[in-house]
Amino acid sequence: MRLFLFIKREPISVAVVIGTLAGFALLLATASFFGGMPSAEADSALSGTTPPRLVPPLPPNWPMSLAAQADRTVDGEFRRGDTFASVLRRAGVSASLIDRIARSVRDDFEVQKIRAGRPYKIYFGADDELLLFRYRPDRQTAILVAKGGAGWGAQEVVVPYDIRPRFVHADIRGSLEGSIAATSLSRRDAINLSQKLAGIFAWDIDFAADLRVDDTLDVVVEQRFLEGEFVGFGDVLAAELDVRGRLYQAVRYTRPGSSLAYFRPTGASLQRAFLRSPVNYSRVSSGFSYRRMHPVLNVVRAHRGVDYVAPAGSPVHATAAGTVVYVGRNSQAGNHVKIRHGGSYTSWYLHLRGFATDLDVGDQLEQGEVIGYVGSTGLVTSTHLHYQLERGGEFVDPLDIEFPAAAPLPPEHMARFAEQRDQWISLLRQGQDRRPRVLAGSNE
DSSP: OOOOOEEEEOOOOOOOOOTTTTTTGGGGGGGHHHHHHOOOOHHHHHHHOOOOOOOOOOOOTTTTHHHHHOOOEEEEOOTTOOOOHHHHTTTTTOOOHHHHHHHHHTTTOGGGGTTTOEEEEEEEOOOEEEEEEEEETTTTEEEEEEEEETEEEEEEEEEEOEEEEEEEEEOOSSSHHHHHHTTTSSSSHHHHHHHHHHHHHHTOOOOSSOOOOTTTEEEEEEEETTEEEEEEEEEEEEEEEEETEEEEEEEEETTTTSSSEEEOOOOOOBBBBSEEESSSSSSEEEOOEEEOTTTTOOOOEEEEEEEEEOOTTEEEEEESEEEEEEEEEETTTTTEEEEEEETTTTEEEEEEEEEOOOOOOOEEEEEEEEEEEEESSSOOOSEEEEEEEEETTEEOGGGGGGBOOOOOOOGEEEEHHHHHHHHHHHHHHHHHTTTOBBBTOOOO
8 A cells, every 4th residue: 555645845925035135244343343433542642652553444234344335246165176265366356455454464374274165155245345255154154355454354253044944734543753854845854854853752752653644744944054054954933733632732931041942832741751762663563462472482471571673873861860780782682781770660672783882881861862783683583672561660661651751841831932922823823724735746
């Protein structure tokens, strides 16, 4: 049976646009670097010194105003063998001026470290006067060279993203990651979005096991642009998943100090003591059972855990914070790790190919830390992770246990949270009200 996903991405009508002129928005902050305020005239009557020459005030919005005044621009990428001097010379800048600029900016811009393949843009004013040189050492960094009141200078600035929220609706016809990857989204961006959702709902939803045909997804996610070019998804702002008739909701909240987390619309935490699964897997090959025929020994015995099928080398994560109490190997479990969580729970991770670097008994781990990698060591017939959970000395089914949620937002955060929640939920509802549905791959 072929599986499909119905999906359509629509722009939000009240899209939030940050940094409309991306690449220039932060240039405003460079005024003090390139210019400086005119010097106050010293009182020379008593000191007998010559008053300093007053520096003419710089234009407003410096050096953004230089780019706006440009009569001509030259842009391109540094080719193999190009240098700062050769590129400027090709654009018509005199050798003497290039030498003067290079000497002036050498403390802030090492021109010899310019790399091939990186973009540049040169701005010229009236009479072909050089106004501004811009070099992009990486995607989100720009180095600006311009003449201010104190002469030529250089400064590195961060180019801000232009953020445009995007609504996505999906009718599930298969796995979330696989189905979204088959739509008009690029594979990289589709996988990126599904991984973000898996991380947000990691405590409630096991995306490989819980999703069913006709489950639905609605999400508002940041699209990040740099100078008009889409460069990938940012944060999920709000999401709703209907999984077998149960609605799961998440809203982003940025705490004071810029740290962010996800909560339910009520302010309840999405986080729980344990993650739903320790590995990003494709299927469960064997579940918890008190009677199972062992595939190697051919005897009936208890299977006190869950077998997750995943590619060899896939990272395995600690499902909860705790202390490592065993790292080693035996003939049946192969390479395996045991972690104690408080006084009641211990988690086991068996048949690992290898361990995380420097992992040792006594290490304190945070939830989600990588402890090893999926393998096939020990008494097994195929590559998988065997995960088991012990509570009070007895093994329990990890897929059939409910853990309490973390503490909700404190009361002093609720007003700020409600303001952000209402903004993101409003965008989600707008998308839901006007969503069309198009069969993925139909070219409609």
